[in-house]
Amino acid sequence: MTIQEAQQEIIDDFAFFDDWMDKYEHIIELGKELPQIDEKYKTDENLIKGCQSRVWLHAENKDGKIYYSADSDAIIAKGIISLLLKVFSGHTPEEILAANTDFINEIGLQEHLSPTRSNGLVSMIKQIKNYALALSNN
Amino acid sequence: MDINQIRAQFPILNQEINKRPLVYFDNGATSQKPLRVIESISNYYLHYNSNVHRGVHTLSQKATDKYEQARQKVRQFINANHSEEIIFTRGTTESINLVAFSLSQNFLQQGEEVLISEMEHHSNIVPWQMACERTGAKLKAASFDEKGILNVEELKNLVSEKTKIVALTQVSNALGTINPIKEIIDYVRSKNGNNTLILIDGAQAVPHLSVDVQALDCDFYAFSGHKMYAPTGIGVLYGKKELMSQMTPYQGGGDMIKTVTIEKTEYNELPYRFEAGTPNISGAIALSEAIDFMLETGVNEIARHEHELLTYATEKIKTVSGVKIIGEAPNKAGVLSFVVDGTHPSDIGVLLDKMGVAVRTGHHCAEPVMDKFNIPGTVRASFAVYNTRQEVDIFIAALEKAVNLLR
Numbered sequence: 001m002t003i004q005e006a007q008q009e010i011i012d013d014f015a016f017f018d019d020w021m022d023k024y025e026h027i028i029e030l031g032k033e034l035p036q037i038d039e040k041y042k043t044d045e046n047l048i049k050g051c052q053s054r055v056w057l058h059a060e061n062k063d064g065k066i067y068y069s070a071d072s073d074a075i076i077a078k079g080i081i082s083l084l085l086k087v088f089s090g091h092t093p094e095e096i097l098a099a100n101t102d103f104i105n106e107i108g109l110q111e112h113l114s115p116t117r118s119n120g121l122v123s124m125i126k127q128i129k130n131y132a133l134a135l136s137n138n
Numbered sequence: 139m140d141i142n143q144i145r146a147q148f149p150i151l152n153q154e155i156n157k158r159p160l161v162y163f164d165n166g167a168t169s170q171k172p173l174r175v176i177e178s179i180s181n182y183y184l185h186y187n188s189n190v191h192r193g194v195h196t197l198s199q200k201a202t203d204k205y206e207q208a209r210q211k212v213r214q215f216i217n218a219n220h221s222e223e224i225i226f227t228r229g230t231t232e233s234i235n236l237v238a239f240s241l242s243q244n245f246l247q248q249g250e251e252v253l254i255s256e257m258e259h260h261s262n263i264v265p266w267q268m269a270c271e272r273t274g275a276k277l278k279a280a281s282f283d284e285k286g287i288l289n290v291e292e293l294k295n296l297v298s299e300k301t302k303i304v305a306l307t308q309v310s311n312a313l314g315t316i317n318p319i320k321e322i323i324d325y326v327r328s329k330n331g332n333n334t335l336i337l338i339d340g341a342q343a344v345p346h347l348s349v350d351v352q353a354l355d356c357d358f359y360a361f362s363g364h365k366m367y368a369p370t371g372i373g374v375l376y377g378k379k380e381l382m383s384q385m386t387p388y389q390g391g392g393d394m395i396k397t398v399t400i401e402k403t404e405y406n407e408l409p410y411r412f413e414a415g416t417p418n419i420s421g422a423i424a425l426s427e428a429i430d431f432m433l434e435t436g437v438n439e440i441a442r443h444e445h446e447l448l449t450y451a452t453e454k455i456k457t458v459s460g461v462k463i464i465g466e467a468p469n470k471a472g473v474l475s476f477v478v479d480g481t482h483p484s485d486i487g488v489l490l491d492k493m494g495v496a497v498r499t500g501h502h503c504a505e506p507v508m509d510k511f512n513i514p515g516t517v518r519a520s521f522a523v524y525n526t527r528q529e530v531d532i533f534i535a536a537l538e539k540a541v542n543l544l545r
Contacts, residue, residue: 020156020492025543028485052484052500054514073514074482075544076489112488119484 007103027079055120059131093136158494166520208426229373233360238265248274286313286465308343313465314473368428372421489540
């Protein structure tokens, strides 16, 4: 699945929800299901510290594709992380660098990605791209 | 006190957030402003905007009169002895920075000590750390217990002849605890007389309690307008005249000088020597209006109403499973801080917002407090004069729903 297709799939999923409760129930569910990050990657180096919540992000390169794993102490942030990883993880650095996060706006969660929100998610996206950039040069 | 009549003065309350009626419980961060305060600002800009203290023309005279009347109003409000003891600042933060900077110039020395508590807001910690760095003085802090009660005996034991400054909050923004500052000030005075200077951070106190700086006998008292129904960007530093007139100015510029040559400047009298540059004129005038609002409503009436809401909310929140209240001092003002087992404060905050309820989440700029309880932060509901029991009911129902969603 391309990044574009993964984004479209999420948009289609979210089209079913007609009230905020269903939507957030789904995000919380995604957050709970997010595969556990390996504890050894929950280091200060991988920590993105927001004022509201903390996010850990780890990346590795396997055969030219980047695989991300991440965690947060807040479950809604974790649900959104789950969406971001679904979109970005397992692609080449070039694909990742070319992609945007407009799908988050389309599913009505843009408030969580506001730079002033300080929940670690904006920095996390920056970090996803930084890893892609760093690993593409290898 | 007629709550409907009070609410009618706050037009902002009459709106929907996420299709639910707004319940504004983030008053500890900033209060809403009554119409008369908002109108006093537009009235100033519509009719007599002009710079103060320097014009000979009519508008400047009017602006100056109103600005100085505002100073008088603040003086009366906190019962200061002289109006020169009232310095207008940007807010509590600037007030404390002013004192910390000035005292580190020619008062605080290497080897001496500044004493604070562990329940201070960052703005009553960091300026003192900076002052200590500049001077080589040492910062000490008294702890508090698991209920959020200041360890007064420990604090008293930390007062020595080395203690040159004691800086304490009257009400904790994260816990709501009202500290026995009168008892502490009396103790410091009995031990060190006037050799130890005492600053009280009144940011969370002034909106809820009546304050008398002469009765307290503190040297400095700092507070913000925006938490007491006035706009942001205006605050107050009260300082005893005999002290302030000897202190080094914090910022240089216009209005704070008597004469300037390239070689040397002679500083102006109080309070102007601490008000460099064009001040926040409309802010001071609006603060005066906010004080009138509080006085006409009755500061004790406001306190009684908020206390009733706090008691009611504290009882009701205990029915929500997993709730742990952070800050259970018997003496509290307007703040209900809590965590819920198995949930993160920011998640609760996001979901409450979806239901129209505005609360604060996070560390409340008091990280040492959070460290003490070993939590990343709390959810904080804080009350003002316009809040109602019915809003508390909405908040509790929303909280129950949020917790159910998160579990």
